[in-house]
Amino acid sequence: MSRGLRFLKPGKMSLQNQLSEAVKSAVKQLYNVELESTEFQPTRKDFEGDITLVVFPMLKQIKSNPAKLGEEIGNYLKENIAEISDFNVVKGFLNLVIADAYFLNFFTEIKQQENFGLIPPATNARGIMVEYSSPNTNKPLHLGHIRNILLGYSVAEILKAAGNKSYKTQIINDRGIHICKSMLAWQRFGNGETPEITGLKGDKLVGNYYVKFDQEYKKEISELIEQKGISEEAAKAEAPILVEAKQMLLKWEAGDPEVVALWEKMNQWVYDGFEKTYEAIGVDFDENYYESDTYLLGKDVVNQGLEKGVFYKKEDGSVWIDLSDEGLDEKLVLRSDGTAVYMTQDIGTAIQRVKDFDINGMVYTVGNEQDYHFKVLFLILKKLGFDWADYLYHLSYGMVDLPSGKMKSREGTVVDADDLMAEMTDTARKISAELGKLEGYSEEEKKELYRIIGLGALKYYILKVDPKKRILFNPEESVDFQGNTGPFIQYTYARIRSILRKAGDIYNKPVSVGYKLHLKEKELLKQLQLYPETIQLAAENHSPALIANYVYDLVKEFNSFYQQVSILGADTEAEKHFRVQLAAEVARVIKSGFKLLGIEVPERM
């Protein structure tokens, strides 16, 4: 064979893709067969090798026995590919040993990259808007919102890292009967309380009156049943406080100046409160959308759709869409009195966003209880003829439940977002105090560190779980700080940073040629190699959990390495230089991966 040795190109293409090409040409040479596909997997730890070709699937195209086929392909690859230094065949698995040089090249490559694993968005990159949070303005944010917020924020970051342009937004549910309930209760029982007077966060204050409303409402219902002897159903409808709230909503829709002024005042309190919570969580938005702004546009669009025949009007004047051909029901899009429903304003909001931003896709981070709603919404937008309707995605996540069941704001059975974050920070403080490793840190620095760790624990705890699974949160068993946790990963980062501070300028020294990799070093390099594809996978699946699990595996691998070999006390200078640099790369990837999750990392802990 006259063809010279071929070399693999680290960084240009994944090892797997390159080997796939090599195997295909091997099979072409050896058997004159065009292979359709190849299947690789990482070699299991119990066998020698770095990557394994599964030969079984090839038997369909090549008549042979698996062991013989493996041997022949292995021989060919060893002779023709420079970096394949050895191989062995076990049953139908061809285990390939990749030469150190390949991994060292890869390492040199990523060292020079500013943002290893991340793809900068091309000028023609897809623009995607991620909606998350979508709060009602009658109550504070709770643990359920936290999952929503963390997921949405992280997915937006991941999409950006995967080469898209992404924008973050929220829809604020600022109108409707819920806010009128808080307003009415405040009017009746509030005695002019304000956030300033009480020292309460605005959202908390308004939330208290929402609860107050519900208490009064229940009281009135039972009184009605007792005194008038009417049914519970009738009592629920007739309760004076509810009737009055409904009247208030009508006044609001009619633009009654007094009601609108109260509405604006109380909503502003809530926005100020939300802002503090968002800041504490560490998330932001490129744009806010308000239901009170977009529901009118939705109504316009429905009327246009009516003319186009997408919708139809019933005798009572209500407007519907028939989705029975798609296996769904008929769905209301406008009430008989002409007022908007949830669907109406979501149609309007979607269209407004595409007008406002350079986007052709959207991700809605909303709980799985609304799966049906979004199925319908996407279908409607498609029927209305918007081509971007094909790129809408409902990031549907499981509910966060308590051991006692669902969280209910009205009944006060919620885990408050602000309280929870404060508790996590306090736990971080207690643990840090016990360990006592922070001498030399000012109170200010310590406080900041507790915040980073506490928040890291909470965020990781929530994000490491597959979004579609429901989470059972037990407040009694506090979130862990050991094992597969945020603080564990942060701790590993801090340890590396500590080494790097001591190592000085070793980082810039070149890696010596012909360096013989330690087994653990090689494992780390293999894990680092997976970072870019992990980001892509996480983006495709809208799953921060994939990033979390990846970083955890990397950190496990590093700690094992750290324990087994000495970095600063290595036997040779070459080893010391390489290990310091390797540790530095691991730290960079930990930081980078955690940034995609919205989690910060500390210099010490």
Added chain:
RNA sequence: GGUCGCAUAGCUCAGCUGGAUAGAGCACCUGCCUUCUAAGCAGGCGGUCCCAGGUUCGAAUCCUGGUGCGAUCACCA
């Protein structure tokens, strides 16, 4: 009842487009801090991958049926 989702160790979770003996953490047990941070490492214990069929060289993974849990099927959001 229709539709959708979930079911893996005592508990919390991984398991990529089907691949070798199903992996982590917590809990429990045993070792390791006079050498870079023990929020760590090494090891032990622990499995009917919900059940039954099917597809195939091979199934936790795909298909069918069933069971359990959750959600949804509003002129609520």
